[in-house]
Amino acid sequence: MCFKNLPIDFDEAGNATLRGGIPDPYDVTITKPDVDKSEAEREAQIRELVARNGHIKEMNMDPVTRIAGAMALSVTADLEEGRYLDARSQAPLFRGYEVIAMGRDPRDAIFITSRACGVCGGVHAHCSAYAIEMAMGLAPPAMGTVARNLGEAAEMGYDNPLHLYLLAGPDYSEPVVKATTPHLWQKAQSWSCPGVSNHGFRTMSELMTALTPLTGDLYREGLDFTRLAREQFVLLHGKYPHPQTIVPGGVSSTITLQTLNEFHSRLSKIFDYAQRMVAIWDDLTEFFYEADERYKLVGSRPMNFIDTGFWDDPYAYDATYENCNAWGERRWATPGVMIDGELVTTRLTDVSCGFEEFVDHSFYEQWSGGRHQTDPLGNPISPYHPWNKQTLPKPGPKSWKEKYTWSTAPRWDRQVVEAGAYARLFITARARKQPANDFIEATGHSLRMRVPKGLTPEAELEWHVPDTWNAFERNRGRAYHYLFSQLVSLASLMDAYDLMRKGENRVAAVPADELPKRIPKEPTPGVGFWGAGRGFLTHFLELDQGVIDNYQIITPSTINASPRDPWEQPGPYDESVRNTPMLEDISDPSKFTSIDMLRAVRCSTRACRAPRTCPRGAGRSCAR
Amino acid sequence: MPAGPITEAPRSGVDVLVGGVGQLYQGDLDLGRHAIEALAGEDLGRGVRVEDLHYGAVAVVQRLQELRPAALILVGAAQRGRAPGSVHRRSIEGVDLPPSELQRAVGEAVTGYVTVDLLIEVAFALEALPPAP
Incomplete structure (x- = not known):
């Protein structure tokens, strides 16, 4: 029984049914979450504060830099009290990939x-292939799944250092800390780093100097390691970004012993770096906590997470929805949902059935009806479920009460959940369902990671489920996720060598020229449950007459940057900002930078909605 | 202390690198790649190399660090307020932007933007442009 709000019951076999006696169980006025304060009450409170306090400031950040240029944030700040009263994140660009995909060959x-x-x-190429192969009934051979695992672990090897050192890291660098919190810089100069033997920085100030954009050692080293990861990906899939070798039923790459050896030679360089990364973000976090306990509130929000799992067991994944709970729970990162720190499910069918997307405050028309009342297994799904959703763009003026963003409001069981690489760590640690392996152990409250010897000796590192959830823990979690992903890579590489030794070199279910014959003509749904650098990723589709009849992408940024929902619950970003105290020096309001708020946002994600090439000066996106 | 850059390649012998910058199906009509495809079939002389450089400014910078060409010629399309189709040649000897703007350029590059201007800014910021003649 994982649903608190949706009226869904389960029988002893785990099959879900709608509770009887409710005429319209998905009506948003009937099935509602608990909301502590209504939007009207909140607005009245802000109006009252504005009337008696001249320190209330409205700010618009468009774009929020170092996030992707495709996100804006409007906040109301009380500079006297040092807190944010309200926040609304907005996706100002229409992407429209779902519309572009309509009517096309699924491939x-x-x-x-x-x-x-x-x-x-x-990640989107992979997720799409998963959705299509489910609809086509094509299960990849084991080596095809392993090749995907390796490529996607490499992709995390690209994403995580990039995020930590090029996007989030500068917020903790010498120039920023000196300018916004001079007293912290003073403390940093004499604060001895516990992890000096791992990362080499004697004091926190040395570490912060190394985070300085363009000139800092860590910034530049982060760039170098993104290259190594790209090389790994390209070895397997020929091209990065946007590989051409991901196909329904596997990959079209040629995997040889040389490929694996070259991949291995690069992977072996990563483990020392991963240990250093963990030590750096451990030390940064502890420094800020020690300096001021209120840093634990920066970006804080409940531990509500959703994740679809990542990296398949090559011997369990069969590309069917019917068996998705079984193969999902065999993933290296376990799928699931956590609410208030408690794991409520690890079943992909529950992840899907509880999922809804609302457009009350988004520049889309509400679609009517829905073609599916259940998923392919007979579990009930909402009219707001992605398999029922239609993308109906409706641009218009921005209005907080009406519509103000191109992002939708995804919710699970009508609750606000967060996506992130760290969600993988939480759910995997709690679930203890990982395949047996030599490198990662889920304990229920932590993940123990055994790191092979490199230049530094073999070591065991442990990520603990934190007792508080905030910007610093997100960054720390991402650093541990980097190590986690590279250990998955090592385990998968051993799988690949094993398969090669057995002569199981086949990487695709069928030859390319057979694929057209496998595209179903009758209406057929499919879903890709996959992951991105920032966590949860799904592609839902419906094929009909051999072409795409509906396509729906839900990215982690859609979840995290979501607007208010029908019950006026703020999305994860907005909630994080509201809970963030202003800890920077605001004695001179003209120098106010909002660094604490920016840390709260940049720790989470980058917008997974990067625009396409567009001449500068003509806007940053070309919606087609 | 942290390691320095992983790769410090010797000069490759490429005198002139001609790169196309653009993306398939996008608003720049993919001019850079079309130009490269056309030039690839031409005899441009010894030491001239033609490459597609559309794959992101930071990755291209790393390619420049690998090849270390004596001169770099970039071909792409950008909206400048001139009549569509106007051909313009710019000579770049440096980029007059403050560090904060160069940091912004790197941030944009790693989050997926691809433009000729951005490539030049990032290459300048990371000291990968060939030395001025």
């Missing part, structure tokens, strides 16, 4: 939707 979707993100340049 085109792999290449079209790949462009949904300019950073994670392979």
Whole structure:
């Protein structure tokens, strides 16, 4: 029984049914979450504060830099009290990949939707292939799944350092800390780093200097390691970003012993770096906590997470929806949902059935009806479920009460959940369902990671489920996720060598020229449950007459940057900002930078909606 | 202390690198790649190399660090307020932007933007442009 709000019951076999006696169980006025304060009450409170306090400031950040240029944030700040009263994140650009995909050969979707993100340049291609192969009934051979695992671990090897050192890291660098919190810089100069033996920085100030954009050692080293990861990906899939070798039923790459050896030679360089990364973000976090406990509130929000799992067991994944709970729970990162720190499910069918997307405050028309009342297993799904959703763009003026963003409001069981690479750590640690392996152990409250010897000796590192959730823990979690992903890579590489030794080199279910014959003509749904650098990723589709009849992408940024929902619950970003105290020096309001708020936002994600090439000065996106 | 850059390649012998910058199906009509495809079939002389450089400014910078060409010629399309189709040649000897703008350029590059201007800014910021003649 994982649903608190949706009226869904389960029988002893785990089959879900709608509770009887409710005439319209998905009506938003009937099935409602608990909301502590209504939007009207909140607005009245802000109006009252504005009337008696001249320190209330409205701010618009458009774009929020170092996030992707495709996100804006409007906040109301009380500079006297040092707190944010309200926040609304907005996606100012229409992407429209779902519309572009309509009516096309399903195989085109792999290449079209790949462009949904300019950073994670392979995850959408993979997710699309998963959805299509489910509809086509094509299960990849084991080596095909292992090749995907390796490529996607490499992609995390690209994404995580990029995020930590090029996007989030500068917020903790010498120039920023000196300018916004001079007293912290003073403390940093004499604060001895506990992790000096791992990362080499004697004091926190040395570490912060190394985070300085363009000139800092860590910034530049981060760039170098993104290259190593790209090389790994390209070895397997020929091209990055936007690989051309991800196909329904596997990959079209040629995997040889040389490929694996070259991949291995690069992977072996990563483990020392990963240990250093963990030590750096451990030390940064502890420094800020020690300096001021209120940093634990920066970006804080409940531990509500959703994740679809990542990296398949090559011997369990069969590309069917019927068995998705079984193969999902065999993933290296376990799928699931956590609410208030408690794991409520690890079943992909529950993840899907509880999922809804609302457009009350989004520039879309509400679609009517829905073609599916259940998923392919007979579990009930909402009219707001992605399999029922239609993308109906409706641009218009921005209005907080009406519509103000191109992002939708995804919710699970009508609750606000967060996506992130760290959600993988939480759910995997709690679930303890990982395949047996030599490198990662889920304990229920932590993940123990055994790191092979490199230049530094073999070591065991442990990520603990934190007792508080905030910007610093997100960054720390991402650093541990980097190590986690590279250990998945090592385990998968051993799988690949094993398969090669057995002569199981086949990487695709069927030859390319047989694919057209496998495209169903009758209406057939499919879903890709996959992951991005920032966590949760799904592609839902419906094929009919051999072409795409509906396509729906839900990215982690859609979830995290979501607007208010029908019950006026703020999305994860907005909630994080509201809970963030202003800890920077605001004695001179003209120098106010909002650094604490920016840390709260930049720790989470980058917008997975990067625009396409567009001449500068003509706007940053070309919606087609 | 952290390691320095992983790769410090010797000069490759490429005198002139001609790169196309653009993306398939996008608003720049993919001019850079079309130009490269056309030039690839031409005899441009010894030491001239033609490459597609559309794959992101930071990755291209790393390619420049690898090849270390004596001169770099970039071909792409950008909206400048002139009549569509106007051909313009710019000579770049440096980029007059403050560090904060160069940081912004790197941030944009790693989050997926691809333009000729951005490539030049990032290459300048990361000291990968060939030395001025």
